[in-house]
Amino acid sequence: MTDTARKPTPTAIENRPGLDQIAVRIGTQSQFYTAMKRGLADANRPGLAGLGAQAHGDITLGFLDAWASVLDTITFYGERNANEAYLRTATERESLRAHARLIGYELAPAKAAAAYMAFIAEDKDAPDAPLEYDAGLQVRSIPRDGELPQIFETVEPLVAHHRWNALQPRMFDDQELDANSTSVRLTADAAILKPGDPIMFLEDEVPQAFTDGSQDGFLRNVIGITVLDNGDRLAALSQNPTAPAPVMFVMMAPILSWNTSTALTTSTLTLALGAGGWSTSALTTATTSNNISIASLTTAIGTIASTSAPQPILPALMQVRAGCFGNIAVTQPSPLALEETPPADQTAEPPGAITETRGHVDDDLPPQNRVFVYLDREYPEIVPGSYALVRDSGKEGISEIYAATAISVEAYGMSAKVTRLTLDATLTGPDGGVATSVFKTRRTSVFAAPKRLDLAPLPVSGDVGAANDITDADQLLLGTAEPALLPGKTIALTGERADLAGVMQSELLTIADNTVQNGIALLTFTRQPAFTYARETVTLNANVAEATHGETVTEILGDGDATQAFATYPLKAAPLTHVAGKTSSGMVPALEVRVHGVLWDLVDDFRASGSEDRHYILRITEDGTALIIFGDGINGQRPATGQDNIEAVYRKGAGMNGMLEAGQLSLLASKPAGLKSVWNPLAPAGAADAEALEDARVNAPLKVLTLGRAVSLRDYEDFARGFAAIAKARADWTFDGFAKPIFVTVAGQAGAILPEDGDDMTNLRDALAAAGEADLRVTVRNYSPAGFVVKAGLYINERYLAEDVIAAGLAALEAAFSFAARNLGQGTSRAQVIAVLQDVDGVDGVDLDALYRSGQPETLEDMLGSARPQPSLDGTIPAPAELLTIDITATWLEQKG
Structure with a gap:
């Protein structure tokens, strides 16, 4: 056998676990060429003995060289294909997508940003009539440098009112006086008031008595007047210095419901408003059961609210302080002082009770149980129907004036034209009845002709978003009744922060409850505002609707063909908008597909689809094209044959280019009737680009890890x-x-x-x-964002330009300690910072001068921790984890040496 161990090919292959790239090539061009040249001299291949020439330019060697190149190419691409076979080593999105689909995971497409739009409604002839708009209002952004305009569309209906453009919190409250109040705040019109003026408190025109232990009475005197900054007058009264505070806010009464069997009429509405507060749910019940609109009910509440409340106690200046006729009459002198008796026509009977004057004059008799009281002169300002106070040093009583007549009187040796009052024979005193006849002419004063003094409204103190004596931090009193603001309604609150003067802030709040009483609304939110706001700067826009990035497209996809299995139709516009949804991925496509006008349902796959199920699946290609794929007739129904019978309504537009700034969405793409303008109080949120390769490697296995x-x-x-x-x-x-x-x-x-x-x-x-x-x-x-600052000196190699090395060092720090590179709760050490800088080309050494958290004193710390949620034995929710990143704007590097 041939000894392959000594040959250059095939080379040994060994790949340890965890590599980002695997090696599977058995050789390169030079290795293949060397191996084949050795083969020419192999004794076991006698047939190649005649090809042993090694001269340059030999045709045999040229052939071997060419074949080695072929083998090099084949093994190169074989290795590339082998890398694509594994999730960790794949470099192509299509490979990653294929791997992910094996475990039922689809690479996430781009997701649209969401924002709330605050619309400004125009003032109309019928201001109480609502403006109603369907979802789909388009708002366009004003692009910044390098940006393209982006379109957002509302995804919920909008109900708007002109008065909802800028609702205001209740800025002033009514004063409520009781009988023992010791001061009143009056409007600037009360400038005629001066110390010593007599004051009485009237309730429904009837004087009210104060109580002070052994001393009760009706009359009060002004003892001091303070002019306030806005011109109001604060008048201090002489009675009851220990009395309770003169003013208080209107407290909300118990919340009532509406009996659906009760008809909605003026009387029943008045009774309900006087008995307690109405929640908006009760108002909705009342309007529905009585077939009346919220707008009509709002008008009725505004009209009736003031009459249904108890009559307030109001102060009045007594314009007339009169004596009784005869109080300055000259009486008969003592006989001891006279030498002779004066003629009869020069003597006068002394005046007695104020009711005895009638016996000295020739006039009509008073009605039964009533008496005549003659004042010392004419007082045309006294009118019947008002009240008079009859008072001497020890007692007092009030009576309605039944008649006030100008009359000439001659008695007690004097004559005058006076005003005659018809009063009760028994006056109403602070502690019971007082006979009018017990008041003596010389010691009695009559106070009459009350002139009402206008109470100034009390400024409501306290910042919005902070608790006070009347409302909690998550509550707000409005200045008007707004029964159409139902629970679940989102409003935009804008105002100057109380803790940061000059800084305007906006936030969105959701109404949890709305209670209407006495013509005003008490809003309760699902949470308290994130900041506190100066009350006088706060406005609330209730013409708010949610919108998401994307523009609606209506498109004919093509002709249905029942003969085709898994018929596929691409959408022409891209990217397909995906919005937040209750799915495992947290988003759903904004897409409707219809065949012959019938809506079909989107499913993840056809495994659970039957032959009669109108299902389709959605697949996104590498270029972002969305494919609509129907079933094969067994797993999912095939669309019926027809011409242009497959249509889609969808939205295009998504990704991080929808992450705009607050206020940047301010153009109505098409101006609907009744709407004047629009803006986004907060920056859009929730956008995401299509899933990146590195994210897909991490996220794809999550589906099988958690199951x-x-x-x-x-x-x-x-x-x-x-x-x-x-x-x-x-x-x-x-x-x-x-x-x-x-x-x-x-x-x-x-x-x-x-x-x-x-x-x-x-x-x-x-x-x-x-x-x-x-x-x-x-x-x-x-998470809680946190930053840290680095200050360091670099020893730079003389062969490098210092400014280039410093720029590279800053770039390296920003990359190493950016949001993408850091984890939640991960700290930073001095060694990590030095290692990053030391790795920059041209840096011979690092002298770290400072490492500290942003906003803290400049120090050199060994370690900067990052907060993590900690147990809390008192049951409060812990603080979230921090993400500690470098504050590159405050970081600086300099050359040393």
């Missing part, structure tokens, strides 16, 4: 990584004092922060809950 179940921490990580919008995931055990819940930290593509209550995060939480143990609590949160 749709999550048991270990690694399973939870792998499961989360399988979602299209998720780039990195980390699972940690935690402990809350009773159990060991799992905390999963995730990061979006390219480091994006996914909306916590968005579709991607919601779908992932639901999928993990379904795949994991039923009694195991799983928390999913976004």
Whole structure:
């Protein structure tokens, strides 16, 4: 036998595990050529003895050289094909796709970004009538340098109102006075008020008495006036210095439901509004059962709310402070002081009770149970129907004025034209009835002609997003009733951050409940705002609808042919839009396929499809073309024969080019009637490019590793990584004092922060809950970005340009410590940084001067840790894992030596 061990071919092949490329070639061109030349002199091949010539240019050697080249080519491509046979070593997407399909895995296509659009509605002739739009409103982006315009379409109907463009929180609240209030805040019109002025509190025009232990009464006096910055007057009153605060907010009453058997009328609506608050679900019941629109109900609430509430106590300035007729009359002098008796016509009987004056004049009798009281002069400002306060130093009482008549009176040796009041014979005192006849003319004052003073609204204090005495941090009072804001509605809140002056911020909030009472709405959100906002800067846009990247296309795919098995039809536009969905991959295509107008269903494969099932599958080619593939009549029905009877409605557009900035989506592609403009309060999120080769190598096995179940921490990580919008995931055990819940930290593509209550995060939480143990609590949160800074000196080889080496060093640091290269919870050491810099061409040595976390004092640390979720014995949710990356903008390198 031939001794092959001494021949250059075939060469020995040995591949250790874990290689990125395997070797299967048994030789190269030179090895094959040498082996064949040796064969010419082989004694075991006597027939080749005549070809032993070795001269240059010999035809035999030329033939052997050519054949060695053929063998070299064959083995080269054989080795390339062999590498494509393994998932780890394959270099072609088609090879990876084929490997993945063997285990039921499809390479993820590009996924569309999602964003919420805030629309601005035009003011119309009927402002309460809603504007309604179907899904599909198109919004175009304003491209930045190097970008192309992107189109987003709404994926839900939009109901808009002009007043919803900029709803405002309740900025002012009504003052509520009680009988013992010691101060009132009045509008600037109360400038006529001055210290010493008499004040009474009226409820439905009736004076209200205060209570102060042994001293009760009706009259208050102004003892001080403070002019506030906005011109309002704060008036301090003389009574009850220990009384409760003069103002308070309107508290929300218990929440009521609506009995569907009750008709909706003015009286029933008034009764309901006065008895308690209405949730929007109760309002919906009321409107549905009574066949009335929300807009009509809103108008009714605004009209009735003020009349259904209790009548408030209001302050009034008593414009008239009068004496009674005869209080300055000259009485008969003492006889001891007179030498002779004066004539009879010069004497006068002293005045007694205020009711006795009528006996000295010739006039009509007062009605039964009423009396006449004569004031000291005419007071035309006193009118019947108002109240008068009769008061002396020891007692007081009030009575309605039944008549106020100008009359000439002559009595007590004097005459005058006065005002005669018709009052109750028994006045209403603070503690009971008081006879009018007990008041003496000389010691009695009558206060009348109350003039209402307008109460100034009270500014509502406190930042939006912070708890106060009335609302929790997740609640907000509006200035109007908005019963059409139903639970589940998303609104955009915009305002200046209270903790960062001058910085405007927007965020999206979802309404959990809406309670309407006394003409205002109390919104409760599903979570509290992420920041606190200066109340006067806050606006809320409720004309919000979700939109995703992509543009709708309606296309005739072609003619049906029932004779063809697995008929395939390509979509002309690419890429096909995929949006977030409740699937194992976290996304579904935005695609509808119809045959003869009948909708067919998309399935993963035909294994479970019968001959009558209207199913099709979707495959994406390497160039991004989407293929619609129908069944063969056994596994899936064949489409019927027809002309242009196969059509598709789908959307095109996806990938990271949809990750725009906040406010960049601001052009209505076609301006619908009633809408003026649009903008996106937050940047789009959740996009992903088509799955890259390296990602496919990692993600493809996940399907068989978890088999749709999550048991270990690694399973939870792998499961989360399988979602299209998720780039990195980390699972940690935690402990809350009773159990060991799992905390999963995730990061979006390219480091994006996914909306916590968005579709991607919601779908992932639901999928993990379904795949994991039923009694195991799983928390999913976004990662916490963190940065670190490097400052170092480089000893650069004299053969290299310093600026080139420094630029290369910065590039090496950015690549080694970027989002793509780092893991959640991974720390950084001084040795790692030095190793990266030392590996740069032209660097002879590294002098590391500083290594510290961004925002911290400049120091040289040996190790920078990265936070991971920690157990919390008090049951609070731990902080998520950090992703520590280099802050390349703050990093600098310099030449040393």
